[in-house]
Amino acid sequence: MQLKMISQPGHCRDFWLYKRNRVRNPSASGWMDGMAGWISNSEKELVIGKLPELINMLTTRLRQLCTTPARPDFNHHLFECLALSVRILCKKHPGAAASFEQSLMPTFIEILEKDVGELVPYVFQIMALLLQVQHECPATYTQMYPQMLTPALWEASGNVQPLVLLLSTFIEKNPKEANTKMEALLGVFQKLIASRSNDTHGFALLKAITCFIPRKEMDKYWQSIFLSKYIKL
Numbered sequence: 596m597q598l599k600m601i602s603q604p605g606h607c608r609d610f611w612l613y614k615r616n617r618v619r620n621p622s623a624s625g626w627m628d629g630m631a632g633w634i635s636n637s638e639k640e641l642v643i644g645k646l647p648e649l650i651n652m653l654t655t656r657l658r659q660l661c662t663t664p665a666r667p668d669f670n671h672h673l674f675e676c677l678a679l680s681v682r683i684l685c686k687k688h689p690g691a692a693a694s695f696e697q698s699l700m701p702t703f704i705e706i707l708e709k710d711v712g713e714l715v716p717y718v719f720q721i722m723a724l725l726l727q728v729q730h731e732c733p734a735t736y737t738q739m740y741p742q743m744l745t746p747a748l749w750e751a752s753g754n755v756q757p758l759v760l761l762l763s764t765f766i767e768k769n770p771k772e773a774n775t776k777m778e779a780l781l782g783v784f785q786k787l788i789a790s791r792s793n794d795t796h797g798f799a800l801l802k803a804i805t806c807f808i809p810r811k812e813m814d815k816y817w818q819s820i821f822l823s824k825y826i827k828l
Contacts, residue, residue: 646684650698653677658702661711674717678724685728692729699725700735707742712751719757723764732769740765740772744779749786752793759787759796763803770807780804781816785823 653676660670677699684691703718726736743762748754762783766773773780784804787797801820805813 646680649676650680650695653680654698654702657699658705660714661702661705661709664711664713667713670713670717674721677721681721681724681728685725689728689730692725693733695725696733696735712753715751716753716757719754719761723757723761726761726764726768729768732765732772736765737769737772740769741776741779744776744783746786749783755787755793755796759800763800766803767807770809773804774808774812777808777812777816781819781823784820788823 653673656673657677660673665673681692681695685695699721703722706714706718722736726732742748743758743765748758762780766780780800781804784797784800787793787800790797
C-alpha cells in the first residue's frame with residue numbers, strides 16, 4: 596500500500612488530546628490514524644514543536660514491530676505519520692533529513708535484514724522520501740545500491756513500486772554510481788516490462804535511467820533497450 600498525504604477528519608490542535616483519546620479509544624490503529632490527521636491538519640509551527648517527541652515515539656514503536664507484528668492498518672498509519680513528519684520538518688529545515696536517517700536507518704536495516712514482509716515496502720518509501728529531500732546522496736544509499744538490484748527483492752509485488760521510486764531517486768542523486776551497475780539495472784527494467792502488471796514501473800525506471808545517466812555512457816545499451824521495448828510491443 597502506498598503512502599498518501601491525505602487529509603483526515605480530525606481538526607484537533609492539541610497533540611496531547613490524542614494521547615488522552617488513546618485511553619478512551621483503545622484501538623491502536625484508530626489512535627495512529629488520528630495522529631496522522633493531527634499532523635496533516637494542525638498549524639505547521641505547532642507540529643514542528645512537537646515533532647522531536649513524536650518521532651521518538653514512532654521510532655520506538657517501529658522497533659517493536661520488528662518482533663511484534665501489528666495490524667496492517669496500524670502499520671500504514673505509523674509510516675504515514677513518519678512520511679508527514681519528514682515532509683514537514685525537512686521543508687522547514689532541509690538538514691533534518693540527516694537526523695531522521697540517524698534515528699531510523701538502524702531499524703530500517705533490521706527490517707530489511709529480517710525481511711519483515713509487511714514493513715519492507717514502507718521502508719523503501721520512507722528511504723526514497725529522505726533521499727529526495729537531500730541535495731547529495733549519503734553513503735548509506737550508495738552502500739545499499741547493489742542490494743536494491745537483488746532479484747529476490749523484486750519478486751514481492753508490494754516491493755516493486757516503492758523500489759522503483761527509491762532506485763529512480765538514487766539514479767538522480769548519484770548517476771555516476773548508478774552507472775557502475777548498468778547491466779543489473781537494465782535487467783530490472785527488462786524484468787518489469789515483461790510483466791503486464793509492472794510494465795509501467797519498468798518504463799518509469801527507464802525514464803530515470805535515460806534522464807540522469809550521461810548519454811555517452813548509454814550508447815552501448817540503446818540496442819538492447821530498444822529490443823526490449825520492441826519485444827514488449
